[in-house]
Amino acid sequence: MPKPYPEEFRQDVVRVARNRDPGVTVEQVAAGFGVHAMTLWKWMRRADIDDGAKVGVTSQESAELREARRRIKLLEQENEVLRRAAAYLSQANLPKRIYPLVKELAGDGVPVTVTCRVLKLARQPYYRWLDQPVAHATVEAAYRANALFDAHRDDPESGYRFLADEARVAGAGMADRTAWRICRDNRWWRVFGKKRGRTKRAGRPVHDDLVNRAFTASSPNRLWLTDITEHQTGEGKLYLCAVKDVFSNRIVGYSIDSRMTSRLAVAALDNAVARRQDVAGCILHSDRGSQFRAGKFVRALGRHRIAGSIGRVGAAGDNAAMESFFSLLQKNVLDRRSWATREELRIAIVTWIERTYHRRRRQASLGRLTPVEFEIVMTTPALQAA
Numbered sequence: 001m002p003k004p005y006p007e008e009f010r011q012d013v014v015r016v017a018r019n020r021d022p023g024v025t026v027e028q029v030a031a032g033f034g035v036h037a038m039t040l041w042k043w044m045r046r047a048d049i050d051d052g053a054k055v056g057v058t059s060q061e062s063a064e065l066r067e068a069r070r071r072i073k074l075l076e077q078e079n080e081v082l083r084r085a086a087a088y089l090s091q092a093n094l095p096k097r098i099y100p101l102v103k104e105l106a107g108d109g110v111p112v113t114v115t116c117r118v119l120k121l122a123r124q125p126y127y128r129w130l131d132q133p134v135a136h137a138t139v140e141a142a143y144r145a146n147a148l149f150d151a152h153r154d155d156p157e158s159g160y161r162f163l164a165d166e167a168r169v170a171g172a173g174m175a176d177r178t179a180w181r182i183c184r185d186n187r188w189w190r191v192f193g194k195k196r197g198r199t200k201r202a203g204r205p206v207h208d209d210l211v212n213r214a215f216t217a218s219s220p221n222r223l224w225l226t227d228i229t230e231h232q233t234g235e236g237k238l239y240l241c242a243v244k245d246v247f248s249n250r251i252v253g254y255s256i257d258s259r260m261t262s263r264l265a266v267a268a269l270d271n272a273v274a275r276r277q278d279v280a281g282c283i284l285h286s287d288r289g290s291q292f293r294a295g296k297f298v299r300a301l302g303r304h305r306i307a308g309s310i311g312r313v314g315a316a317g318d319n320a321a322m323e324s325f326f327s328l329l330q331k332n333v334l335d336r337r338s339w340a341t342r343e344e345l346r347i348a349i350v351t352w353i354e355r356t357y358h359r360r361r362r363q364a365s366l367g368r369l370t371p372v373e374f375e376i377v378m379t380t381p382a383l384q385a386a
Contacts (some may be wrong), residue, residue: 005035006271008255012350013040014047019347032355034372077110081118099129145182147172152188159190206293207308211285215321217247220379221276224252224284224306225322226268228260228291229329234340240329240349241268241291243284244322245276248378249363250371251325251353252276256346262294269297273304285309287319328357 017029017040030040049056088101102115116123147167151158158166164179174182183189217223223246230239239260243253253272257264273279284306286292292310301308311319333352339345358372366374 004274006253006274008267008271009275010043011047012256012346013354014043015343015347016351017044032351032359034354034359074114077114078118080110081105081115085119099126102126103130141182144172144174144178145186148179148182149186149188152183156190163188206298207310209285209311210283210307210309211311213320215246217245220245220247220375221279221282222247224272224282225319226265226284226286226292227319227322227326228264228289229326230260231334231339231345233342233345234338235342238339238342238345239264241265242322242325242353243268243272244325246321248371248374249325249366250358250375254353256349258342260291262291262296265291265294265297266300269300269304269306273306280305281307283307283309285311285319287311329353332356 013029013033013035016033017026020026020029026040026044027037030037033040045054046059048054050058050060084105085098085101098119098121102112102119102121105115106112112123112126115121116126144167147170148160148163150170151163151166154166155162160180160183161176163183164174164176167174167179211223215223215225225244225246226241228239228241230237236258237260239257241255241264242251244250245252252275253268253270255264255267255271257267269284284301286309288310291297292308298308329349329352333348334345339348359370362368362370363374369377
């Protein structure tokens with residue numbers, strides 16, 4: 001069963017349908033965005049209900065109902081945990097070990113998270129008890145950290161080399177580099193810190209450059225590019241984060257917002273994955289913007305099993321293929337006229353991407369085909385369904 005369209009994409013299509021020119025039908029708008037007309041009618045009816053124009057159960061009410069059912073189920077589970085715990089602890093002939101009760105409740109369908117929260121237990125000790133005893137390496141690392149902490153607490157003015165010497169005297173042998181790593185991870189700094197420079201350094205590269213300016217792909221979902229552009233409106237700036245498939249130059253996902261945060265990049269990535277689905281092993285290349293180095297974005301890459309790639313500092317050519325798309329967008333939409341509202345510019349951007357760039361603009365690099373036509377011609381029926 002195919003995944004549903006991203007919510008942001010639905011809202012954009014409804015906006016375009018509501019603001020369509022005279023003589024343009026809903027069916028034509030749906031065809032321009034590659035969705036079925038009945039689907040677009042359903043989206044518009046749902047939007048009317050949510051806006052109060054029609055009678056019905058709104059999306060918020062449906063979400064509240066689901067949340068109420070979830071909370072009722074959670075309360076039932078918590079009550080079951082308390083009942084079973086009271087019965088278990090009242091038996092005098094049993095050793096008072098609570099972890100077997102947690103395992104028993106988990107077997108009956110009560111999540112370990114719920115049981116540990118009700119009984120005020122930490123989950124990690126339970127899982128260690130459940131799987132295996134603590135590994136020798138973990139115990140050794142803990143002894144080393146304790147020895148370094150004791151030395152640091154006694155003399156906060158000492159650096160990591162002195163702390164390593166003190167730890168070795170205490171019986172916790174380690175190399176100086178190991179001591180530095182432990183002190184860094186635990187943020188045990190000496191009181192005399194290093195002087196800070198006035199120049200701002202570029203952000204750390206959380207990924208290697210896996211592309212090296214080779215912007216080619218033999219099949220879809222092998223190499224994606226992403227970047228963020230901005231444009232001024234009468235209400236303030238509007239930011240667009242787009243994800244481009246190098247195979248067909250198609251924009252497989254995008255997100256538009258009034259703020260340039262990591263949430264914008266994550267939303268664009270999630271929208272691309274929702275539309276393409278089979279993306280395991282794909283490479284996503286970007287510049288060193290803070291949005292693409294944020295923890296949320298890195299975790300999103302791992303969740304979708306996508307390999308991250310980052311270009312060098314001050315090398316615009318490392319993401320030139322994505323910059324070429326933004327240049328087209330700048331000439332064809334952004335700079336054509338002034339935009340009074342963000343909503344007005346958003347509709348123009350979405351319409352140009354989905355209707356003009358994807359389905360009307362033929363590209364020489366694709367054999368004078370549009371991105372949609374190129375994918376239809378060059379991919380198998382199984383890949384077309386994705």
